Amino acid sequence: MNLVQLSREHHAGLRIDPARAAATAATVHLVRIVRSEIRKAAAHYPLFLIKDAETGEFHLAALMGLAPHENLFWDGSTIDAAYVPLNVLRQPFYIGGEDALAGVICVDLESPALDPAGSCAIVAADGSDSRYILQVQAMLGDLARGQAPTQALVALAVSLKLVVEITLDITFDDGERCTPAGLYGIDQRMLARHHATLPDFETALDLSALLLSLEQVAGLVRRKNRRIADEAAWFDPGVRTPTIAA
Amino acid sequence: MAAMTTPVSSVCIVGGGSAGWLTAALIAARHGTPDGGGLKVTLVESRRIGIVGVGEGTWPTMRNTLRKVGVSETDFLRFCNVSFKQGAKFAGWRTESPDDFYYHPLVLPEGFPTLDLAPYWNAQVRDDAATPSFSDSVCFQETLCEHGLAPKLITSPEYGGVANYAYHLDAVRFADFMAEHCVTKLGVHHIIDEVVAVEQAEDGDIAVVVTRDHGAITADLFVDCSGFSSLLLGETLGVPFRDCSDVLFIDRALAVQVPYDDAGAPIVSHTVSTGQKHGWIWDIGLQNRRGVGYVYSSRHASGSSVEAELAAYVGPAFDRLSPREITIRSGHRATFWKRNCVAVGLAAGFLEPLEASALVLIELSADFIAASMPATRSAMEIVARRFNTMTLYRWERIIEFLKLHYMLSERDDTAFWRDNRDPATIPQALQDQLELWRHVPPGEQDFSSAHEMFPAASYQYVLYGMGFRTDPRFAAAALRDPDAARDAFERNAALKRRLAATLPTNRALLDTLARHRFQPV
Numbered sequence: 001m002n003l004v005q006l007s008r009e010h011h012a013g014l015r016i017d018p019a020r021a022a023a024t025a026a027t028v029h030l031v032r033i034v035r036s037e038i039r040k041a042a043a044h045y046p047l048f049l050i051k052d053a054e055t056g057e058f059h060l061a062a063l064m065g066l067a068p069h070e071n072l073f074w075d076g077s078t079i080d081a082a083y084v085p086l087n088v089l090r091q092p093f094y095i096g097g098e099d100a101l102a103g104v105i106c107v108d109l110e111s112p113a114l115d116p117a118g119s120c121a122i123v124a125a126d127g128s129d130s131r132y133i134l135q136v137q138a139m140l141g142d143l144a145r146g147q148a149p150t151q152a153l154v155a156l157a158v159s160l161k162l163v164v165e166i167t168l169d170i171t172f173d174d175g176e177r178c179t180p181a182g183l184y185g186i187d188q189r190m191l192a193r194h195h196a197t198l199p200d201f202e203t204a205l206d207l208s209a210l211l212l213s214l215e216q217v218a219g220l221v222r223r224k225n226r227r228i229a230d231e232a233a234w235f236d237p238g239v240r241t242p243t244i245a246a
Numbered sequence: 247m248a249a250m251t252t253p254v255s256s257v258c259i260v261g262g263g264s265a266g267w268l269t270a271a272l273i274a275a276r277h278g279t280p281d282g283g284g285l286k287v288t289l290v291e292s293r294r295i296g297i298v299g300v301g302e303g304t305w306p307t308m309r310n311t312l313r314k315v316g317v318s319e320t321d322f323l324r325f326c327n328v329s330f331k332q333g334a335k336f337a338g339w340r341t342e343s344p345d346d347f348y349y350h351p352l353v354l355p356e357g358f359p360t361l362d363l364a365p366y367w368n369a370q371v372r373d374d375a376a377t378p379s380f381s382d383s384v385c386f387q388e389t390l391c392e393h394g395l396a397p398k399l400i401t402s403p404e405y406g407g408v409a410n411y412a413y414h415l416d417a418v419r420f421a422d423f424m425a426e427h428c429v430t431k432l433g434v435h436h437i438i439d440e441v442v443a444v445e446q447a448e449d450g451d452i453a454v455v456v457t458r459d460h461g462a463i464t465a466d467l468f469v470d471c472s473g474f475s476s477l478l479l480g481e482t483l484g485v486p487f488r489d490c491s492d493v494l495f496i497d498r499a500l501a502v503q504v505p506y507d508d509a510g511a512p513i514v515s516h517t518v519s520t521g522q523k524h525g526w527i528w529d530i531g532l533q534n535r536r537g538v539g540y541v542y543s544s545r546h547a548s549g550s551s552v553e554a555e556l557a558a559y560v561g562p563a564f565d566r567l568s569p570r571e572i573t574i575r576s577g578h579r580a581t582f583w584k585r586n587c588v589a590v591g592l593a594a595g596f597l598e599p600l601e602a603s604a605l606v607l608i609e610l611s612a613d614f615i616a617a618s619m620p621a622t623r624s625a626m627e628i629v630a631r632r633f634n635t636m637t638l639y640r641w642e643r644i645i646e647f648l649k650l651h652y653m654l655s656e657r658d659d660t661a662f663w664r665d666n667r668d669p670a671t672i673p674q675a676l677q678d679q680l681e682l683w684r685h686v687p688p689g690e691q692d693f694s695s696a697h698e699m700f701p702a703a704s705y706q707y708v709l710y711g712m713g714f715r716t717d718p719r720f721a722a723a724a725l726r727d728p729d730a731a732r733d734a735f736e737r738n739a740a741l742k743r744r745l746a747a748t749l750p751t752n753r754a755l756l757d758t759l760a761r762h763r764f765q766p767v
Binding site: 051055165 | 399400401402758761762763764765766767
């Protein structure tokens with residue numbers, strides 16, 4: 001990764017291929033989200049609290065695969081879900097600097113999404129910011145502004161002892177077992193006990209969405225089993241052809 | 247004079263070191279309320295007397311104790327300069343050879359107690375002298391210690407670890423930390439004053455402790471945490487001291503605080519105990535300094551050679567340090583709870599810090615007092631009897647376990663080590679155990695009390711570390727599942743590789759903790 005601050009002076013001719021930008025998520029199994037995304041993301045992915053390996057602090061993430069480097073939503077060309085987290089969509093742009101809210105936009109010059117033939121330009125024909133870069137700016141702004149409310153929600157959940165480690169013990173159709181560790185979620189009994197003391201309805205909704213999103217684990221397992229079946233068919237084409245299965 | 251049906255509604259703790267404050271915390275956390283309701287807990291301490299403050303090693307039990315009283319582990323680690331402790335390394339105990347050492351780790355042998363690897367290891371070492379040591383063969387923790395690794399990650403929860411662990415702490419800071427917690431969170435009433443007199447009622451109960459500025463303090467139960475002076479139990483109630491220097495010869499300590507060479511110096515994640523001519527040197531790494539001390543037998547050594555040995559151990563830095571000499575009496579009170587007074591900590595007794603038994607005895611005693619807090623003065627008699635039986639048993643087991651470290655030594659360089667092997671100095675119960683262990687490894691069958699201090703595994707670590715061997719021919723029944731044993735040895739080897747690759751160094755994790763916190767889950 002080679003992050004540099006985005007500037008008109010140096011990057012006016014920069015073009016991005018959005019398909020390749022999305023492809024950077026193909027090998028990612030956890031994508032960080034912010035609080036404002038919870039209810040949309042919860043309809044598609046199981047959401048967990050994950051500890052940062054460097055700081056031990058919790059953040060929110062959508063689980064897209066059941067093993068490191070596995071994204072079961074990646075279908076070869078796109079993320080197969082009606083909601084794609086901002087942290088995927090914003091690629092290859094980042095918020096730089098110490099203060100996220102100060103809003104320095106950086107670009108990863110080593111990203112495969114940078115492509116002279118890409119369909120998205122940074123600067124429009126009339127010299128103004130392109131619609132594309134304005135969207136990116138808006139997403140990065142949402143992410144930056146989302147940090148404090150996300151931390152506040154997590155801190156509240158931890159202080160009320162709503163957060164518990166979630167143990168998944170999954171056996172796939174081929175008999176392989178999978179027990180991903182380090183996933184934390186909202187405990188329903190504790191949420192029931194504390195719902196009357198939550199500060200507002202929005203908080204209740206967000207915490208409930210986090211809890212309900214755990215049902216999406218079944219969808220992940222289904223995707224994994226389909227992938228296993230497709231791979232088996234690939235090695236044994238007489239049994240089943242993957243194109244028909246897809 | 248208290249009627250036997252008088253309810254116990256107030257406790258006065260005399261003395262404010264680790265013993266006083268841990269006792270206050272455990273009692274108040276269970277019986278008090280933050281607004282001062284419930285049982286009234288008062289702690290009176292003198293600023294003039296100060297605390298001995300060399301008890302710096304804990305057992306893993308301290309994690310549960312602190313959690314129970316509502317302390318955050320991160321706050322405790324930061325304030326008390328704490329580092330993680332994963333057991334003890336005993337160097338120079340078996341022989342004087344510079345490469346002589348063994349570990350008493352805090353993680354049980356792989357598979358223990360369902361599968362006992364001891365007979366398999368004894369059979370292996372009989373057939374192949376190059377077999378790795380017992381502790382290294384059956385437990386991954388020695389590898390973590392030798393590499394200076396922490397027992398957990400920043401993503402581990404408070405009080406939870408990847409490997410079992412205890413703490414090294416600064417005892418002076420610890421007393422301050424617990425005092426703050428007791429007063430602000432647990433409603434303990436704190437009086438700083440000199441105790442000038444202890445007055446008894448007609449029936450012999452302690453009626454009041456009289457302070458210089460705060461007058462007389464009454465209470466239904468008094469806890470004597472006054473240190474070596476044993477002001478209430480020993481001086482006032484006249485409970486005699488049982489000297490055990492005929493078994494354990496240590497009676498002096500020469501202690502220094504050694505600064506690190508630089509702020510990034512590694513922090514050793516275990517206690518190092520190195521055998522010397524007339525005793526041994528403890529070496530405990532805190533975040534900001536090491537605590538080093540030579541405990542020795544003054545009957546065997548003169549003071550000057552002792553200082554020279556300590557200087558040689560510490561190195562050139564020793565010239566700038568001021569060693570503190572502490573006179574200690576190995577032994578304990580004949581009873582620990584008499585009438586309405588119970589002693590905890592040094593007021594109850596003292597043993598050399600070889601297996602960090604001081605703080606754990608405080609925890610266990612205070613926890614029992616809190617859990618069994620008698621409702622009335624007459625109930626106190628029953629609780630006291632139980633406490634005395636249990637506590638005496640614990641002291642005896644600790645004394646035996648400490649003696650075990652000495653009696654198996656092959657060192658022949660001084661009378662100190664030779665005298666330690668003299669059967670006349672070895673308790674009969676311990677001699678009996680050794681007789682049995684020649685043919686059957688230490689196991690649950692040897693430890694049947696609910697108040698055991700050390701598990702059978704601890705005896706295995708010390709026995710086999712000191713070169714003792716159990717004859718595997720008599721353990722045929724225990725050798726019937728060689729595949730399970732091989733699996734366990736291999737699991738241990740795999741754990742060593744995996745954990746050595748994932749755990750941070752002790753220093754790195756403690757540095758991270760200066761900026762970040764463990765989560766409660």
